[in-house]
Amino acid sequence: MSKSLKRVMAALSDAGLDIAALELGPETRTAQQAADAAGCALDQIAKSVIFAGQTSGRAILFITAGGNRVDPAKASAAAGEPLGKADATLIRTQTGFAIGGVAPVGHLSPITAYFDPKLLEFAVIYAAAGTPRHIFPIVPAVLLEISGAQSTDFTI
Numbered sequence: 001m002s003k004s005l006k007r008v009m010a011a012l013s014d015a016g017l018d019i020a021a022l023e024l025g026p027e028t029r030t031a032q033q034a035a036d037a038a039g040c041a042l043d044q045i046a047k048s049v050i051f052a053g054q055t056s057g058r059a060i061l062f063i064t065a066g067g068n069r070v071d072p073a074k075a076s077a078a079a080g081e082p083l084g085k086a087d088a089t090l091i092r093t094q095t096g097f098a099i100g101g102v103a104p105v106g107h108l109s110p111i112t113a114y115f116d117p118k119l120l121e122f123a124v125i126y127a128a129a130g131t132p133r134h135i136f137p138i139v140p141a142v143l144l145e146i147s148g149a150q151s152t153d154f155t156i
Helices: 003-014 031-038 072-079 088-094 115-122 140-147
Strands: 045-053 061-067 083-085 112-115 126-127 134-138
Touching: 003 134, 031 126, 031 134, 045 072, 045 088, 061 072, 061 083, 061 088, 061 115, 061 140, 072 083, 072 112, 083 126, 115 140, 126 140, 134 140
Parallel strands: 045 126, 061 112
Antiparallel strands: 045 061, 045 083, 126 134
């Protein structure tokens, strides 16, 4: 088991959850690949999209439904600072995850996070478990709580 996957599983366990990660074939780097492999709707995939705060210099996480896109203006308004593209180094340094496997929990450093209310429409959603081929099922309200995210509209 990779260090990243172990960190996600530990974060879930520390939150009192007994959840097993699902290994989904060779690659699930995109929301559509993950939805196809999991046999669920695209919007049941909780994408972790990272932006760089242009004032703070920190990574900011937006957990959004698989079919939604983050609106840069709404996201900047939610974050209270201009946002730019986060590079792989910032993402890896702050979260500990590589692009394509960024989980909504288990980060190396605390992260400011925002949650797409669309995800709350489902009984179960699936999120990256720290690798490009692992996801975990979770009740959306539980993910909202344990991620420390704020539910707000930031999508197009």
